[in-house]
Amino acid sequence: MKIISYNVNGIRAAINKGFLDWLKLANPDVICIQEIKAMKEQVDVEAIEEAGYKYHYWFSAKKKGYSGVAVFSKVKPNHVEYGTGIESMDDEGRNLRVDFDGFSVMSLYLPSGTNIQRLDHKLEYMAMFQDYVDQLKKKIPNLIICGDYNICHEAIDIHDPVRNAKVSGFLPVEREWIGGFIDSGFIDSFRFFNKEPHHYSWWSYRANARANNKGWRIDYCMVSEPLKDQMQRAVILPEAMHSDHCPILVEVKS
Numbered sequence: 579m580k581i582i583s584y585n586v587n588g589i590r591a592a593i594n595k596g597f598l599d600w601l602k603l604a605n606p607d608v609i610c611i612q613e614i615k616a617m618k619e620q621v622d623v624e625a626i627e628e629a630g631y632k633y634h635y636w637f638s639a640k641k642k643g644y645s646g647v648a649v650f651s652k653v654k655p656n657h658v659e660y661g662t663g664i665e666s667m668d669d670e671g672r673n674l675r676v677d678f679d680g681f682s683v684m685s686l687y688l689p690s691g692t693n694i695q696r697l698d699h700k701l702e703y704m705a706m707f708q709d710y711v712d713q714l715k716k717k718i719p720n721l722i723i724c725g726d727y728n729i730c731h732e733a734i735d736i737h738d739p740v741r742n743a744k745v746s747g748f749l750p751v752e753r754e755w756i757g758g759f760i761d762s763g764f765i766d767s768f769r770f771f772n773k774e775p776h777h778y779s780w781w782s783y784r785a786n787a788r789a790n791n792k793g794w795r796i797d798y799c800m801v802s803e804p805l806k807d808q809m810q811r812a813v814i815l816p817e818a819m820h821s822d823h824c825p826i827l828v829e830v831k832s
Contacts, residue, residue, distance in 0.1 A: 581608045585725070615643050637674040672688065686724065764801065
């Protein structure tokens with residue numbers, strides 16, 4: 579099964595930039611989308627279905643034009659789980675899970691920490707999410723959590739680790755958390771297959787950052803340890819230009 583994760587920074591804007599034409603060519607079985615910034619009724623779902631994704635699920639934030647996640651699938655899932663049951667997470671539309679035979683796939687959009695208040699919220703969210711996943715894995719050990727984690731793990735994952743050491747997304751407390759999350763039983767699928775530097779998934783719109791590849795790798799397909807032998811490849815797809823992020827891909831034997 580080919581799974582793609584993509585923070586589109588607004589699904590309607592991405593569609594206007596050719597997202598659906600790209601999606602047909604990329605042809606994943608499942609695509610996890612973050613930061614949709616829309617309600618389902620605001621989107622041309624017929625065009626999504628015409629692109630081959632008959633099964634599409636939306637979990638929008640209560641605040642209009644903000645956050646939100648979705649999953650489009652060619653395969654009908656056995657079950658769809660909207661949110662976590664934790665109100666402070668679910669009001670912002672940040673978790674959507676689809677369960678298939680053999681494994682489950684989650685679209686995750688972890689908060690950014692753009693100011694002190696949001697950083698506190700992000701740290702609280704991270705702690706609650708770890709607890710939630712620890713419990714979820716007891717029921718669903720074969721779990722793939724794809725999305726925008728808004729954290730670079732190691733210095734290799736960011737273009738300037740020295741200057742960004744005190745910037746949210748690369749703070750020691752954030753890096754420690756994502757390291758602990760991996761150690762709790764997950765595989766960073768991209769790093770499992772690729773140890774080379776200069777591979778990023780997000781670039782600022784400022785200072786021609788993308789053209790100069792001054793980016794951050796903050797999007798991950800985290801694969802739970804029991805699925806290790808089923809992983810076939812994981813890549814970043816920087817040629818897709820519908821957002822300030824680019825898609826990432828993992829293939830798993832189903």
